[in-house]
Amino acid sequence: MTSSEPANIDRHLVTRFLNTGDERAFRQLYRNHTPNLYPLALRLAGGSETDAQDALQETWIRACNKLGRFEWKSSLRTWLTGILINCVRESNRELRQRREEELTGDYTGTHTEPSLAGIDLDQLITRLPSGYRHVLTLHDIEGYTHEEIGRFLDISPGTSKSQLFHARQVLRSMLREESVAK
Amino acid sequence: MNYDIDELSAQEREAFEALAGEQSPPSFLEDRIVEQLKSTGLIRKTSRSGLAKYGQLAAAILVAVALFAAGAWSGSKWSAKGAAAVEEPGYILIVRNANAEAEPRTPQEEIERVKEYSAWARDLGRKGMLLGGEKLKDDGRIIGQMIGATSPTETVIRPVEGGIGGYFLLTTTDYNQALAIARTCPHLKHGGSVELRQIDRF
Numbered sequence: 001m002t003s004s005e006p007a008n009i010d011r012h013l014v015t016r017f018l019n020t021g022d023e024r025a026f027r028q029l030y031r032n033h034t035p036n037l038y039p040l041a042l043r044l045a046g047g048s049e050t051d052a053q054d055a056l057q058e059t060w061i062r063a064c065n066k067l068g069r070f071e072w073k074s075s076l077r078t079w080l081t082g083i084l085i086n087c088v089r090e091s092n093r094e095l096r097q098r099r100e101e102e103l104t105g106d107y108t109g110t111h112t113e114p115s116l117a118g119i120d121l122d123q124l125i126t127r128l129p130s131g132y133r134h135v136l137t138l139h140d141i142e143g144y145t146h147e148e149i150g151r152f153l154d155i156s157p158g159t160s161k162s163q164l165f166h167a168r169q170v171l172r173s174m175l176r177e178e179s180v181a182k
Numbered sequence: 183m184n185y186d187i188d189e190l191s192a193q194e195r196e197a198f199e200a201l202a203g204e205q206s207p208p209s210f211l212e213d214r215i216v217e218q219l220k221s222t223g224l225i226r227k228t229s230r231s232g233l234a235k236y237g238q239l240a241a242a243i244l245v246a247v248a249l250f251a252a253g254a255w256s257g258s259k260w261s262a263k264g265a266a267a268v269e270e271p272g273y274i275l276i277v278r279n280a281n282a283e284a285e286p287r288t289p290q291e292e293i294e295r296v297k298e299y300s301a302w303a304r305d306l307g308r309k310g311m312l313l314g315g316e317k318l319k320d321d322g323r324i325i326g327q328m329i330g331a332t333s334p335t336e337t338v339i340r341p342v343e344g345g346i347g348g349y350f351l352l353t354t355t356d357y358n359q360a361l362a363i364a365r366t367c368p369h370l371k372h373g374g375s376v377e378l379r380q381i382d383r384f
Contacts, residue, residue, distance in 0.1 A: 009289040012296075020320075021226035023216060028289055030212055038207040053211050060215050064224045121197050140190065140198045165188050 010076040018068055030060065033077055037084055043137045044088040047126035055087040062087070078148065085134065085152045124174050132167035139164050271313045272355030273380050275364055278344045280373035298368045303350070311363060315350040344375065355380075 009032070016025035037056060045051035062083050070079060125133055134153060138144045139160070146157035146164075153160070190198070219225040286292035306312035320339065327334035339345070350367075354360050357380065364378045 008293060012293060013289060021224060023220075023225050026219065026225055027212065027216065030215065032289075034207050034212070039201075049208075053208065056207065056211065057215050057218060061218060061222070061224075064219055122201055125201075140194075141202050143202070168188060168190070 007072075007075060011072070014067055014070070014076070017064075026064070029076075033080055036077060037080060040081065040137065040142060041084055041088060043122070043125060043141070044085065044130075044134055045091075046130065046133070047123070051088070051091060055084060055091055058087040058091070059084040078144075081138075081142070081144075082152050085138075089130075089134075089153075121175075124171060124178065127174065128167060128170060131163055132170055135160055135163040136167040136171065140168075271351035271353060271381055273352040273357075273360040273378060275350040275352060275360075275367065276377040276379065277347045277349060277367070277369050278375045278377060279347045280369070280375075295368075295372065302366065302368050306350075306352075306363065311353050311359075313351040313353050315348060317348040318346055320345065320347075347374075 010029070013025045013029045013032075016022045017029065034056065037059070038052065041052035041055050041059075042049065045055060059080060063080055066083075070076070125137065128136065135149055138149045138152065139146070144152070146160040149155075149160040150157045155163075216225060286295055303312060303315065322339040324337040324339060325334050326337070352360050352363055354363070360378055360380075364376050367376050369376055
C-alpha cells in the first residue's frame with residue numbers, strides 16, 4: 001500500500017459520509033482512526049478512561065459537523081488530533097488546574113540519567129501537569145513537530161520546545177524518585 | 183535558553199516508542215457515538231423493517247452510485263476529448279443498483295472497484311463508443327398527477343434493489359454492439375444489473 005492510499009480511503013469515506021450520511025462510511029472512518037486516537041486521549045486526559053471516551057465522542061461529533069469544511073491541508077488524522085486536543089483541554093480544565101497546582105515544584109534535580117527499568121512510564125506521564133503532558137505526549141510519543149503542536153495548542157513552536165524541555169526534566173525527576181523508592 | 187540541546191537518550195526514546203502502540207477503545211464506544219450522530223441527524227437513520235422490505239439496500243445503493251460516478255466521470259471526460267465525432271447517443275445503458283451483499287467489504291475493495299469501473303469507461307471512451315454518463319442521487323421524487331386531480335403529487339424515491347443509480351450514453355446505433363458493451367459492464371460482476379434501451383428519436 002502506498003502512503004497516499006490511506007488518504008485516498010479517507011477522502012472516499014468522507015465523501016460517502018457527507019453525501020449520504022452513510023453509517024457504514026462513518027464506522028469505517030471511526031475504525032481507521034480511533035485506535036490511534038484512543039491512547040492519545042487517555043494520556044491527554046490523565047489516564048481517565050471515562051474522560052477519554054467522552055472526549056473521543058465529542059471529537060467525532062464535532063468532526064462530523066465540520067467535515068464539510070475540512071480542506072485536506074493536513075491528514076485527517078492530524079485534523080482529528082487537533083479536535084481531540086481541544087475537547088480534552090475544554091473538558092478537563094478544572095482537573096488540569098488542580099494537578100498543575102500540585103506539581104509546580106522544582107523537579108530539575110541532578111543530571112544523572114534515571115533508570116526506566118520496572119517503572120510504569122505511562123502512569124508517570126499521567127501525573128505530569130497537563131501542559132507538559134500534552135506537549136510531551138504529542139512530541140515524544142505521537143511524533144508531531146513543534147510547529148504542529150504549536151497549531152494544536154495555540155502556542156508558538158518556541159513555547160512548545162520550552163514546555164517539552166521542562167516536561168522531560170520533570171519526568172526524569174519523577175523517574176529518579178521512583179527509582180529511589182524501589 | 184537553548185532547548186534544542188535536550189535530546190532523549192536511546193533508552194528514553196525506546197521507552198516512548200513502546201508507548202505509541204495502538205490501543206483499542208472499548209467496543210461500546212463506537213455504537214454510542216453512532217447513536218449520538220443519528221440523534222443529531224448526522225448519520226442517516228434506517229429502519230429495520232424498511233431495510234427488510236427493500237432488501238437491505240441503502241448502503242449498497244450508495245456504493246453503486248459512487249462507483250458509477252467515478253466510472254462515468256472518467257469515461258465522459260476522456261470521451262469529450264478523444265471520441266469520434268458522434269454527437270448523439272444511440273443507446274442508453276441504465277445502471278441499476280446491486281443488493282447489499284454485493285457491496286465492497288473494505289475501503290480498499292471499494293477503491294479497486296472504482297478503478298475497475300473507471301478503466302472500463304475510459305476504454306469505451308478511447309474507442310469512441312461512450313458519449314458520457316452521470317450518476318444519479320438516490321433522494322429524488324416521482325411527480326405524478328391523477329387524471330382529474332387539480333395538482334400533481336410527489337412521491338419520495340426510496341432506495342431499492344434495482345433502482346436507477348446512473349447511466350451511460352453509448353454512441354453506437356447497432357443493437358448487437360450495444361448489447362456486447364452492456365455485457366462487459368463491470369457492474370454485472372458485482373451483483374448489479376444494467377438496462378439497455380435504444381434512444382428513440384422523433
